[in-house]
Amino acid sequence: xxxxxxxxxxxxxxxxxxxxxxxxxxxxxxxxxxxxxxxxxxxxxxxxxxxxxxxxxxxxxxxxxxxxxxxxxxxxxxxxxxxxxxxxxxxxxxxxxxxxxxxxxxxxxxxxxxxxxxxxxxxxx
Amino acid sequence: xxxxxxxxxxxxxxxxxxxxxxxxxxxxxxxxxxxxxxxxxxxxxxxxxxxxxxxxxxxxxxxxxxxxxxxxxxxxxxxxxxxxxxxxxxxxxxxxxxxxxxxxxxxxxxxxxxxxxxxxxxxxx
DNA sequence: CGGGATCCAATACGATACTG
DNA sequence: CAGTATCGTATTGGATCCCG
Numbered sequence: 001x002x003x004x005x006x007x008x009x010x011x012x013x014x015x016x017x018x019x020x021x022x023x024x025x026x027x028x029x030x031x032x033x034x035x036x037x038x039x040x041x042x043x044x045x046x047x048x049x050x051x052x053x054x055x056x057x058x059x060x061x062x063x064x065x066x067x068x069x070x071x072x073x074x075x076x077x078x079x080x081x082x083x084x085x086x087x088x089x090x091x092x093x094x095x096x097x098x099x100x101x102x103x104x105x106x107x108x109x110x111x112x113x114x115x116x117x118x119x120x121x122x123x124x125x
Numbered sequence: 126x127x128x129x130x131x132x133x134x135x136x137x138x139x140x141x142x143x144x145x146x147x148x149x150x151x152x153x154x155x156x157x158x159x160x161x162x163x164x165x166x167x168x169x170x171x172x173x174x175x176x177x178x179x180x181x182x183x184x185x186x187x188x189x190x191x192x193x194x195x196x197x198x199x200x201x202x203x204x205x206x207x208x209x210x211x212x213x214x215x216x217x218x219x220x221x222x223x224x225x226x227x228x229x230x231x232x233x234x235x236x237x238x239x240x241x242x243x244x245x246x247x248x249x250x
Numbered sequence: 251c252g253g254g255a256t257c258c259a260a261t262a263c264g265a266t267a268c269t270g
Numbered sequence: 271c272a273g274t275a276t277c278g279t280a281t282t283g284g285a286t287c288c289c290g
Contacts, residue, residue, distance in 0.1 A: 010224065013163035013231040017180050021159060023242070024234040029154025031263075034146060038138035047272050055142050058264060063273060071248055072241045084271040085270085094237055099135065101233045104226040106137040109149040112219055116197045117148070123196060156283075172252055183284060188253060209251040210290090 027072060032057055032065045034102050037091065040075065041099050044090045074098065152197060157182055157190045159227050162216065165200065166224050169215045199223065 013021055028034055032054065039045065039053050051062055066089060069075035074095035080086040138146055153159055157179065164170065164178050176187055191214060194200035199220035205211040 010163040010166045010228070012228055012235065013159060015231075015235070018160040018163070020234040020238045021231045022156065023238050024230060025154055025156075025159065027241075029150055031147065031150075034138060034150070035143040038135040038143075041135045051272090059273070060265090060275095061263070064262095071245060073244045074241075079272095082271095083270090085273085087272060094240065097237070098233060101226070101229040103134060103137055104229040105149065106140075106146045108223060108226045109145040110137065110140070112222065113145045113148050115219065116152075116199075119198045120196060176252095184253070185285085186283065189283090204252095207251095208290095210253085212252060 027068065028098075028102075030065075032061055033069065034105075036062070036065050036069070037074070037095060037098055037102065040089055040091045041096065044088050047087050047089070050089065069095065152193060153223070153227075155190075157186055158194065159230075161187070161190050161194070162199070162220060162223055162227065165214055165216045166221065169213050172212050172214070175214065194220065 015021075028037075035054050035057075036050065039050060045053070047062070047066075050066075051057065051059065054062065057065075066075060066077065070077050073092055076090050076092055078088045078090070080088070140146075153162075160179050160182075161175065164175060170178070172187070172191075175191075176182065176184065179187065182190075191200060191202065195202050198217055201215050201217055203213045203215070205213070
């Protein structure tokens with residue numbers, strides 16, 4: 001939304017007391033959601049493939065994460081009636097629109113985490 | 126590998142298995158951090174003012190949030206030796222650099238949360 | 251004024267086992 | 271293959287009281 005000025009619109013963050021932002025954070029601010037979204041961005045993915053492509057995630061957490069994303073309309077779940085079952089997950093357009101903000105955060109992470117971790121290490125001596 | 130502009134760099138997110146991104150999320154993905162950062166972006170702020178400007182936060186959580194931000198070098202804490210004490214908080218340059226990604230997320234929130242909440246409401250009938 | 255200490259409830263997460 | 275069910279632990283956040 002073309003915020004072309006250099007004035008920092010922190011009102012966007014604090015706007016309604018931060019309720020909107022917190023609603024989003026409550027959903028994505030966990031261990032797996034953004035990783036799953038990022039993985040789905042590449043293509044339509046089956047459950048097991050997702051399980052392999054997100055290293056460390058348990059079946060339980062993958063299921064929970066996907067169910068939550070589905071409830072919010074960020075992911076579609078398609079069951080192909082076969083034996084063995086074939087279930088595919090795909091981002092909706094809303095889900096895909098989350099990628100750029102996620103990338104912004106990831107970019108910041110890559111630039112600043114090394115410094116942050118160095119600082120943490122110093123203080124734990 | 127910096128030429129493909131429309132290529133989705135989700136590798137930024139998944140890069141190291143998402144460790145960097147998760148490190149950042151572990152810090153900011155809580156109820157108060159981004160709200161405190163957004164409030165501090167405007168000026169140097171005293172503890173009590175912060176307490177009033179972030180509605181709903183408890184003293185305990187404000188203290189914890191500020192301590193964590195300080196440990197990571199995103200916020201400076203300045204104690205003025207007076208009675209009664211005067212303690213001021215301010216963003217570091219690293220802390221200020223977090224504002225744009227936070228705004229990106231907040232912008233996404235404002236555009237999409239209404240739809241998400243409508244969908245949630247439908248499913249809880 | 252700016253916290254710290256303590257207690258408590260809720261939730262998030264992981265491990266394991268089982269199933270149509 | 272794609273889950274569900276159950277259990278146990280760790281972490282998070284809120285409430286309250288106290289202190290220099």
